[in-house]
Amino acid sequence: MLGKITRREEYDLFAAWLAVSLSFAIIKLAPYGVLGPIQPADPKTALIYLVIALLTAGIGLVAHELAHKFAAIKYGFWAEFRKNNFMLLIAVALAALVGFVFAAPGATVIYSTRPDGRTLTREENGKISAAGPVTNLLLCIPFAALYLVSGPLAMAPSTLLYQIGIFGIQINAMIAAFNMLPISILDGNKVLSWNIPAFILLLATSFAVLVSSFYIL
Incomplete structure (x- = not known):
C-alpha cells in the first residue's frame, strides 16, 4: 500500500508533519504564546519537545490522512493528501503568538469517480x-x-x-x-x-x- 503514495504526496505529508509538530513543540515551550510566560529552555530541551511532537502529533496527523487514503483505495477510488501552505503557516503562527494550535494542514482529496464510472x-x-x-x-x-x-x-x-x-x-x-x-x-x-x-x-x-x-x- 505504501507504494501508492506519490512523490508529491510524500513531500506534502512531510511538510505537514514538520509544521504541525513544530506548532505543538512551540506550545510546550510557550503555552500562552510569546505574549505570555515562556518556559526557560536550552536547545536540548527544545529539541526534546520537538522529538516528542514529531512522534505523537506528527505521526497522528500522517496516520489519520493515510487512513483516509487507503480506505478510499479499498473501495476503488484514488486519493492523495494535499497540504495547504496558508493553513500550515497559520498553525505555526497561532502557536507562537497565542499558544493555540489550529491544525488543519491540508486534506486527503478523494477522486469521487472510479475508472468504471461509479461514484462514491x-x-x-x-x-x-x-x-x-x-x-x-x-x-x-x-x-x-x-x-x-x-x-x-x-x-x-x-x-x-x-x-x-x-x-x-x-x-x-x-x-x-x-x-x-x-x-x-x-x-x-x-x-x-x-x-x-x-x-x-x-x-x-x-x-x-x-x-x-x-x-x-
Whole structure:
C-alpha cells in the first residue's frame, strides 16, 4: 500500500508533519504564546519537545490522512493528501503568538469517480471519513501502553518515554475529537450523514478518551 503514495504526496505529508509538530513543540515551550510566560529552555530541551511532537502529533496527523487514503483505495477510488501552505503557516503562527494550535494542514482529496464510472456512495464516504478518527483512537492504545510501562508500572520511570506516552494519547484523542465534530468538511459531518449511531459512538469515544487523558493520567 505504501507504494501508492506519490512523490508529491510524500513531500506534502512531510511538510505537514514538520509544521504541525513544530506548532505543538512551540506550545510546550510557550503555552500562552510569546505574549505570555515562556518556559526557560536550552536547545536540548527544545529539541526534546520537538522529538516528542514529531512522534505523537506528527505521526497522528500522517496516520489519520493515510487512513483516509487507503480506505478510499479499498473501495476503488484514488486519493492523495494535499497540504495547504496558508493553513500550515497559520498553525505555526497561532502557536507562537497565542499558544493555540489550529491544525488543519491540508486534506486527503478523494477522486469521487472510479475508472468504471461509479461514484462514491454516502456509505463509502462515511466509512472513509471514519477511518481517520478510528486510526487516531487506535493509536492511543500503544501510547497508553508506553505510558504504563514507562511510568506507573515501571520501577524507574523514563521521563522521555513517559511524556511521549501521555502526549501521544492526548494529541491523538484531540485529533479524533476535533475531526468528529459535525461541522462543514470535517469527518464527523460525513459520518453523521452516513450513520447516526456510528457518529455518536465515535464522537463519544473520542471525547471520553480526550477528557480522561487530561483528568485521569
